[in-house]
Amino acid sequence: MKNIIRALRTERGWSQQELADRLDVSRQSVNAIETGKYDPSLPLAFSLARLFGRSIEELFDDGTGAVEAAE
Amino acid sequence: MTQHKGFRTANRRYQFLFWPMMMFYVAIIFAVATFIDKVSAPLWLRTAGALAIAVPLFGALYAVRRLTDETDEYSRMRHLKALRDGGMITAGVLFLVGFLQVFNVAAEFTAVWFGVLYFAAYGVSAGLQKFGRTV
Numbered sequence: 748m749k750n751i752i753r754a755l756r757t758e759r760g761w762s763q764q765e766l767a768d769r770l771d772v773s774r775q776s777v778n779a780i781e782t783g784k785y786d787p788s789l790p791l792a793f794s795l796a797r798l799f800g801r802s803i804e805e806l807f808d809d810g811t812g813a814v815e816a817a818e
Numbered sequence: 819m820t821q822h823k824g825f826r827t828a829n830r831r832y833q834f835l836f837w838p839m840m841m842f843y844v845a846i847i848f849a850v851a852t853f854i855d856k857v858s859a860p861l862w863l864r865t866a867g868a869l870a871i872a873v874p875l876f877g878a879l880y881a882v883r884r885l886t887d888e889t890d891e892y893s894r895m896r897h898l899k900a901l902r903d904g905g906m907i908t909a910g911v912l913f914l915v916g917f918l919q920v921f922n923v924a925a926e927f928t929a930v931w932f933g934v935l936y937f938a939a940y941g942v943s944a945g946l947q948k949f950g951r952t953v
Contacts, residue, residue, distance in 0.1 A: 767825070768826075770890075771824035771825055771826060771827075771890065772824075772825050772890035772891075772892060772893070773825045773889075773890060773892065773893045775892065775893070775896070775948075776825075776890055776891075776892035776893065779892055780892075785892055785895075787891070787892075788891050791890075791891060
């Protein structure tokens with residue numbers, strides 16, 4: 748799933764390790780999420796959303812347009 | 819029931835249990851090999867030696883199990899995939915050797931090597947994942 752995690756992270760000047768430490772996950776987890784190899788669970792997605800002050804829909808794009816349709 | 823503790827805590831708890839168990843295992847192996855004759859020692863002593871070697875391995879296996887319970891979700895997935903691969907490779911080799919023995923093609927095979935193979939296959943699979951080969 749596409750996301751803007753990398754952009755938000757670099758905007759804040761954080762390394763992948765720093766973001767991983769803030770989320771208490773492994774650096775590999777952050778890398779896998781950023782590259783779209785792994786889609787996080789809802790609790791982790793909420794943690795990311797809270798950390799960046801955005802909604803989950805703003806962070807992740809599943810490409811189906813379901814979010815816009817629901818609105 | 820999964821008790822998620824986060825990557826750092828889970829990893830620390832794993833290291834604090836796994837490595838002492840491994841050091842204990844190595845020490846026991848040397849002690850048993852040095853002081854117990856596998857052929858002439860009394861049965862109770864040979865039994866005790868075998869059990870003493872197995873106990874730290876149970877501890878190490880429990881450490882891995884606990885790690886998969888407590889670590890973050892992506893690390894858990896990677897560990898479980900590696901454990902799955904290790905289990906499947908071991909089961910595959912076990913079937914292969916077993917059938918070769920049934921048909922009198924292969925000679926006797928010491929069962930303890932299947933445990934070694936499991937750990938080795940788990941380690942190789944986890945290592946390959948680190949380089950992004952499988953995940």
